[in-house]
Amino acid sequence: MRSRTIEAVAAFALFAIGTVACGKSGNDAPSSPSPSASSAPAAPEPASVTLTYWASNQAPSVEDDEKVLQPELDKFEKQTGIKVKFEVIPWSDLLNRILGATTSGKGPDVLNIGNSWSASLQATGALLPFDDATLARIGGKDRFIPASMSATGAPGQPPASVPLYGLAYGLFYNKRLFADAGVEKPPSTWAELIAVAKKLTDPQSGRYGLAIMGASYSENAHFAFMFGRQHGASIFDGKQPRFDDPQMVSGVKQYIDLLGVHKVVNPSNAEYVNDTQILKDFAAGKAGMLMIQSYAAAAIEQNGLARDAYGVAPVPLPDPLPANGKRVNSHVAGINIAVFEDSKNRDAALRFVEFMTSPEEQRILSAAFNSLPVVTAAYADERFNTENIQVFQKVLAETAESMPMIEETAQFETLVGTAMRDLLAEAASGKAVDDAAIRAKLTKAKQQMASGK
Known part of the structure; x- marks a missing residue:
């Protein structure tokens, strides 16, 4: 996997400089790891686990992001005993940080990506595939908005990420x-x-x-x-x-x-x-x-x-x-959440993805970041029934199209x-x-x- 990662990133990195504003944007891509690598039950993890999480800058400032995220991560720790050490990375730096991690193998456990990067990063082999069994562990594919799920990786392959914040x-x-x-x-x-x-x-x-x-x-x-x-x-x-x-x-x-x-x-x-x-x-x-x-x-x-x-x-x-x-x-805009294939804390990472994409957290985070929930159940909240939000919902559902999901x-x-x-x-x-x-x-x-x- 590591040699494949280096080759794919070398090609991708030629074009991956500057700011990518996905959140504030291939048929011959390498096949994903076998189901046993991605969906087999993870080994029991130590009682005390600390996840590393690279969050994207969604609020007007990094400090605003930290104020929104910290109480939710504290809530997750209280519920699960799993600590999350997070860093909010500006969009001007995020892609280059991810590319460096894919080549070094020293990435976070969980990370946010611009959804238009999904197929390109998928081709590196550095992200955990969300096959059917893995999707089931985070609540299943069907709870996500179909439009947002269309921007999660190359057609015909398990998604390399799942939606986190919807945008249009x-x-x-x-x-x-x-x-x-x-x-x-x-x-x-x-x-x-x-x-x-x-x-x-x-x-x-x-x-x-x-x-x-x-x-x-x-x-x-x-x-x-x-x-x-x-x-x-x-x-x-x-x-x-x-x-x-x-x-x-x-x-x-x-x-x-x-x-x-x-x-x-x-x-x-x-x-x-x-x-x-x-x-x-x-x-x-x-x-x-x-x-x-x-x-x-x-x-x-x-x-x-x-x-x-x-x-x-x-x-x-x-x-x-x-x-x-x-x-x-x-375009089907938004931010996805992914797990590094090399994570030593895979079970805890998937529990965190399940938490972040749960209806309750989607209501809280989407309201704070002015994004669109990516799970259907979150729309029961009256905060997402405003005239402006309904415009974006309608656009995302009816007149948005995913950028080509190829490298x-x-x-x-x-x-x-x-x-x-x-x-x-x-x-x-x-x-x-x-x-x-x-x-x-x-x-x-x-x-x-x-x-x-």
Whole structure:
């Protein structure tokens, strides 16, 4: 297993640098270990067990995450006698930390991963497969939301992880700015989105219709996937990249044009690597709308915009859809929880996964982190019956599509997302970015993937 891990990680690591914002995103993958390795009862463990847990940064700050998690881990220890030593790792560091652990074999017992990494990390062989027997030990597959379970690993193989926090994209909008501009309801089509954004844009006062994270390669790649699907694109044919197909060019242009053609995005947004500034701009009334995942609500409110001062709607779709276009306005976003294959505390680790994905903990954690519960039973809680949460639930259930669950998806995110970062920078400088310019960048990204450079 270790040699397989090193080979797979070496390929994956070529593209695994920078920030991945899954939570704040193969048929010939190596076969999983035999059922006896993953589902056989673990040997009895010492009475005193301490698990190590790498948690992802879900709250506006690492300190906020710690305040949420510590009482729940104390509760788990009281119930089971199992201690959990945890570390909240920022998204800018998490993937590289995981890759280092997969090669060294010195990883935590339990860890969070961006769900779009599932197939890529699965191919390393470093994560415990959740075969039917292992799933049964944590409560069974059927208790999870089907959409969230679609982003847990390569098709035809036991999942490499299980869902922990569900997320989906939505359109946040400032109700006061809408009212001041005479806009009575959120846009439901892409043409309406552009029209509303133009009404809200006033460069002289520093206000724009939309704010984006133009230098975040992962965020860019999410929109390339979503808008590409709206135009009928398939980013892979099997495992062969189709980044520069006309449909993908059109999808990417739909996003780039927000800044370059329609000028409803502040050019400075081309430099934003994370969400910190756009959330501040939205809360301060400098941006009328945001297309962002559901977790953003907490930070928006921490930045001073009251919960009743903004609304949420689905990200608008083109109307009519282009030929062969799909009604996709979010990828199946979220964070999964996994167990390291090398864990010496496998039984305790699985008990912890069962605890974290239990209906009670899903209600507590999802409410604290503004995520969507990933188990059906948690939705009985009235906290998840608000209008905004119901928008995200509907998107996740009906118009979200999983990123391709193949090893190469991580390469797509890095290469295409970086190409879009460069295109947005060109648009921000005043350079025209047309179909030919976009196609050239996407062709280069495809060639880079083919060459492994």
